[in-house]
Amino acid sequence: MKPSPFEYHAPRSIDAAVAVLAEVGHDGKVLAGGQSLIPILNMRLASPAHLVDINRVSGLDTVEVTAEHVRIGALVRHAQLEHHDGAYAAQPLLRQALLNVAHPVIRNRGTTVGSIAHADPSGEMPSVLVLTAGVVEATSVRGTREIPAAEFFLGPLESCLAEDEVATAVRFGRFSPGTGTAFQEIARRHGDYALAGMAAVVTVRDGVITEAGASFVSLTATPDILDLSAALAGATPEDADYAAAAALVRDHVDPDADIHASAEYRRMLAGAIAERLLPVAARRGIRQRSEQEATA
Amino acid sequence: MTTKLFGAPITRREDPRLVSGNGKYLDDLGAGALAAAFVRSPYAHARIVDIDVSGALDVEGVVAIYTHEDLDGAVADRLPLLIPHPALTAPMVAYPLAPTHVKHVGEPVVMVVAADRYVAEDACGRIRVDYEQLPPVVGVEAARAATHLVHEEAPGNVAAHLVQEVGDARAAVAAAPHRLELDLFIDRSASMPMEGKGVLAQWNADDQMMRIYSSTQTATGVRASVAAKLGLPLAKVECIAPDIGGGFGAKIMHPWAEEVLVPWAARRLNRDVKWVEDRREHFISSTHERSQVQHVEVGFDDDGRVLGLDVTFWHDNGAYTPYGIIVPIITSTQLLGPYKPGAYRVEFFSLYTTTVIVTPYRGAGRPQGVYAMERTMDAIADYLGKDRADVRSANFILPEEMPYDHGLLFQDGRPYKYDSGDFPGSLAKLKALVGWDEWADYRAAAEAEGRRVGLGIGCYVEGTGVGPYEGGHVQVETSGRVNVATGLTTQGQGHQTAFAQIVADELGVPIDDVYVTTGDTRKMAYAVGTFASRAAVVSGNAVALAARAVRAKALRLAANALEVDEADLEIVDGIVRVVGSPESAIPLGTLSVLSNPLRYAFDEAAKAATQFAGAADFSKPPVADDEEPGLEGRDFFSPTQSTFANGMHAAIVETDPVTAEITILRYCVIHDCGNLINPMIVEGQVHGGVGQGVGGALYERMVYDDAGQLLNASFMDFLMPYASEVPHVETDHLMTPSPLNPLGVKGAGEAGCIPVTAVIASAIEDAEGFPIRSMPISPVELWELRRRHAAGELPSLRRHTAATS
Numbered sequence A: 001m002k003p004s005p006f007e008y009h010a011p012r013s014i015d016a017a018v019a020v021l022a023e024v025g026h027d028g029k030v031l032a033g034g035q036s037l038i039p040i041l042n043m044r045l046a047s048p049a050h051l052v053d054i055n056r057v058s059g060l061d062t063v064e065v066t067a068e069h070v071r072i073g074a075l076v077r078h079a080q081l082e083h084h085d086g087a088y089a090a091q092p093l094l095r096q097a098l099l100n101v102a103h104p105v106i107r108n109r110g111t112t113v114g115s116i117a118h119a120d121p122s123g124e125m126p127s128v129l130v131l132t133a134g135v136v137e138a139t140s141v142r143g144t145r146e147i148p149a150a151e152f153f154l155g156p157l158e159s160c161l162a163e164d165e166v167a168t169a170v171r172f173g174r175f176s177p178g179t180g181t182a183f184q185e186i187a188r189r190h191g192d193y194a195l196a197g198m199a200a201v202v203t204v205r206d207g208v209i210t211e212a213g214a215s216f217v218s219l220t221a222t223p224d225i226l227d228l229s230a231a232l233a234g235a236t237p238e239d240a241d242y243a244a245a246a247a248l249v250r251d252h253v254d255p256d257a258d259i260h261a262s263a264e265y266r267r268m269l270a271g272a273i274a275e276r277l278l279p280v281a282a283r284r285g286i287r288q289r290s291e292q293e294a295t296a
Numbered sequence B: 001m002t003t004k005l006f007g008a009p010i011t012r013r014e015d016p017r018l019v020s021g022n023g024k025y026l027d028d029l030g031a032g033a034l035a036a037a038f039v040r041s042p043y044a045h046a047r048i049v050d051i052d053v054s055g056a057l058d059v060e061g062v063v064a065i066y067t068h069e070d071l072d073g074a075v076a077d078r079l080p081l082l083i084p085h086p087a088l089t090a091p092m093v094a095y096p097l098a099p100t101h102v103k104h105v106g107e108p109v110v111m112v113v114a115a116d117r118y119v120a121e122d123a124c125g126r127i128r129v130d131y132e133q134l135p136p137v138v139g140v141e142a143a144r145a146a147t148h149l150v151h152e153e154a155p156g157n158v159a160a161h162l163v164q165e166v167g168d169a170r171a172a173v174a175a176a177p178h179r180l181e182l183d184l185f186i187d188r189s190a191s192m193p194m195e196g197k198g199v200l201a202q203w204n205a206d207d208q209m210m211r212i213y214s215s216t217q218t219a220t221g222v223r224a225s226v227a228a229k230l231g232l233p234l235a236k237v238e239c240i241a242p243d244i245g246g247g248f249g250a251k252i253m254h255p256w257a258e259e260v261l262v263p264w265a266a267r268r269l270n271r272d273v274k275w276v277e278d279r280r281e282h283f284i285s286s287t288h289e290r291s292q293v294q295h296v297e298v299g300f301d302d303d304g305r306v307l308g309l310d311v312t313f314w315h316d317n318g319a320y321t322p323y324g325i326i327v328p329i330i331t332s333t334q335l336l337g338p339y340k341p342g343a344y345r346v347e348f349f350s351l352y353t354t355t356v357i358v359t360p361y362r363g364a365g366r367p368q369g370v371y372a373m374e375r376t377m378d379a380i381a382d383y384l385g386k387d388r389a390d391v392r393s394a395n396f397i398l399p400e401e402m403p404y405d406h407g408l409l410f411q412d413g414r415p416y417k418y419d420s421g422d423f424p425g426s427l428a429k430l431k432a433l434v435g436w437d438e439w440a441d442y443r444a445a446a447e448a449e450g451r452r453v454g455l456g457i458g459c460y461v462e463g464t465g466v467g468p469y470e471g472g473h474v475q476v477e478t479s480g481r482v483n484v485a486t487g488l489t490t491q492g493q494g495h496q497t498a499f500a501q502i503v504a505d506e507l508g509v510p511i512d513d514v515y516v517t518t519g520d521t522r523k524m525a526y527a528v529g530t531f532a533s534r535a536a537v538v539s540g541n542a543v544a545l546a547a548r549a550v551r552a553k554a555l556r557l558a559a560n561a562l563e564v565d566e567a568d569l570e571i572v573d574g575i576v577r578v579v580g581s582p583e584s585a586i587p588l589g590t591l592s593v594l595s596n597p598l599r600y601a602f603d604e605a606a607k608a609a610t611q612f613a614g615a616a617d618f619s620k621p622p623v624a625d626d627e628e629p630g631l632e633g634r635d636f637f638s639p640t641q642s643t644f645a646n647g648m649h650a651a652i653v654e655t656d657p658v659t660a661e662i663t664i665l666r667y668c669v670i671h672d673c674g675n676l677i678n679p680m681i682v683e684g685q686v687h688g689g690v691g692q693g694v695g696g697a698l699y700e701r702m703v704y705d706d707a708g709q710l711l712n713a714s715f716m717d718f719l720m721p722y723a724s725e726v727p728h729v730e731t732d733h734l735m736t737p738s739p740l741n742p743l744g745v746k747g748a749g750e751a752g753c754i755p756v757t758a759v760i761a762s763a764i765e766d767a768e769g770f771p772i773r774s775m776p777i778s779p780v781e782l783w784e785l786r787r788r789h790a791a792g793e794l795p796s797l798r799r800h801t802a803a804t805s
């Protein structure tokens, strides 16, 4: 389990990084935290001739919280974002989901942007990016562009990033006041990739649910948003028909079978998680609004 | 003796070194050695049509590429059949490199030696092997069907067939008031040492001498087998087991193909050569265990007493049988546990499949046997509507019946005879620990909260400390340092501590003066190995006997020097002194000086031993006729038979009514391994064993597809439990000393994992109310069983039917 030979590049600026990528084209790969890429190289599932290690590029390791979003650079480790209180206050889903990404040692190295670039349908953060209507910022020698999350993921392990592009940052959106969030997944072992997982968001106004939605982990080929407002809007968090919402979830998801679980079982889990999670998000919505009002 | 160390829970002396990164594992050795890597079969069953290495020859750094054609002498022959048995009628063993056929994915075909492992793997990637695929045979059912054969030489895919019978079991079953039949399955898992196998060979051309470092559980075994394969005199081969990052049985198998090929290449190239197994190699070309299909027929009376037990099982032994049929023999005997059926018949078929070989993995056939027996006990209890513990009690061998001879032959070919044990005593402790009698209340309280819980139980007896022997050598240096050597290896058992405790007590020296060496054929050339929970029993007693010999010599020398009677002497803190007048004393180090008369004075101590140092009796030689120089002693312990430890476990599990997730809430262990040398080490062994057992019960399995590809050959998909999945283990001990050895000890190494699968099955069955007949079990499987049960395809337990109707 040793990788094939490759040339190692350690650029110190983003310009230098994209210059190498432009030159080597198809033969190049960005190396961030290495928590997904290194095993792939060691098992020789991929043999890129050039590795462009972005860890020495300066300016990519910051978390910025603004009124609209939480923006993180490409070198922000999962752990850094997880422990960032400002980011948590602005978008609680980040910490709620990150606690389910692998184990602390892996979160210490793995980057959140890397996990989005990796586009694994079993990854937590792509789902969060989609549900928060986030944006990926990408740079290449051709310039810089912003890609809305809804367009970013093309398929399992496939994003619309070009070979010569580096994702320099992502922006997670924030929700309006009165919105509660919750994240849950079921895995075989603590910290494993989920058999099924879900991020939920419920907005409550004047004691009544106005909007609800969810995105999924290991349940859809690419992360997407399921609007659950039809099932829940108009009801109070106490009286809402969560079973109806769970039914919508079961209909929506399209899990694959693998050696750990059948597709049917995962579909059942999706419904079970929805039924448990949506009320939690709704209750948090009420609390969130009353906290907002208290501080206003 | 002042403070007694035997029995004291002292912390492991080896741990500071090991946990601070100062261990020397196989891969830490041999800087600068060439690296070996292997091209392994990608197919489960194939004929090798052609091997083309030309693409790899010009890879820079490649030193040599070998196929079977290149091998010479005995290295070109098949590997040895280590443990023949009359019932093993069609033994098959692999070649170091496959000549014409491969029989499982992972079988080595080409060996590459290169400047480093990266280059070696690059070269492997460029070697083209053409195969003609042959039909795979995967799983017990395919092996039994024998539509395709793994080996032409093994008709019906049967490697071995063995029947043992005591009494007329079938007649007893037929005549019994009640009868049950059970069909059971248990799947594969494997030992997963932190460091896999590995071997470093250093050929010294000047001395014509081979030194082998191997991550092995038997240094003497590797030494002898490599000497034989390479045609070297034993005196020209030495083998050292360095720090070993776990063995769990995989490394008692020997010689592995790599253990022969690496030294062979080192001699041929006159260079140091090293191979370290990677994780994928460990999955696909090492060894697995546990897969069996079992059929039980049992006849019993109204009390649940077993009158006749008739068991047939089909054991998947993988592609080859180098380690013989030890595993199914152990299953077939240890199945009986603490019970005494009126009559017993056991028949097994050991079957070839085109999968990784099966050799002992911690527990070694016992988890399967205990699973069969304990599932049967639960089924009897349910059938009769009796308490599960009461049914077990009704079948116990009682303390006054010890020693108890089952009338069968054990894995060592010797009588299967229990030496001691107090099974009713163990059960009473277990029931108290887990709260057996309060269970109905516990369940009711949980049910009131909408939770589903179950209580499970499992009992086992473990034959430990098999022979033939181990040796101990104890030597006191002039400094007072005590060197202890025993030949078996250490892979985490705490031998540096436990053996030192024994020697320190026997000799009367501080434990800090005692240095233990294991697994080094230079220090102790006679040894067997570390397996079968045997080290404490066999080597523990051997070092005790050796220490006693040294003590006797020390007292003899001291009595002479102090001109007192030996009987008046004691040894305290390394000083021999006259009881009652401690000023009349002589340190062991000084006695070591006196024991070795010298001509030359190298240091102050040696000066005292030179010929002009003191008055001598010129009528006697400097070393007496019946003495040897040096304050040292050597002895061996060879037990007449195994000594039988036992244990009883109980677990409380919770199953999620919706998602079928399974959580262990409590895990309780009563353990009896005779006298405890170090209770802390024993508990550690039990905890680790339970963790491994939980893996086998709920998480781990080898997922082969029909083509014989192992689909989960990495830690991504082979679910070894993390600390987060292993429950807190509550333990209590019973100490029933073994009458078979001077220390009264029994083995403890494998204990923890043996009944876990049975216990968890029992608990889940209790929670769910329908029978569990296949293990391990995952949430999705439990969920499927629930659906089948709801559809009426799976009967309810009678208890459950009665409770809900």
Ligand SMILES: Cc1cc2nc3c(=O)[nH]c(=O)nc-3n(C[C@H](O)[C@H](O)[C@H](O)COP(=O)(O)OP(=O)(O)OC[C@H]3O[C@@H](n4cnc5c(N)ncnc54)[C@H](O)[C@@H]3O)c2cc1C
Residues within 6 Å of the ligand: A029, A030, A031, A032, A033, A034, A035, A036, A037, A038, A074, A100, A101, A102, A103, A106, A109, A110, A111, A112, A113, A114, A115, A116, A117, A118, A122, A123, A124, A125, A161, A165, A166, A167, A168, A191, A192, A193, A194
């Ligand atoms: C044992 C284990 C368990 C894990 N469990 C989980 C889990 O439960 N959930 C989960 O989501 N993840 C899990 N991971 C993966 C982990 O989260 C990774 O850190 C993450 O998926 C990738 O981030 P990275 O920084 O390590 O990226 P790398 O491994 O360095 O790269 C991954 C891929 O993304 C590309 N890439 C990375 N950064 C960029 C960039 N800025 N621009 C363009 N391309 C880029 C690389 O070229 C590569 O193709 C686990 C990993 C391990 C080892």
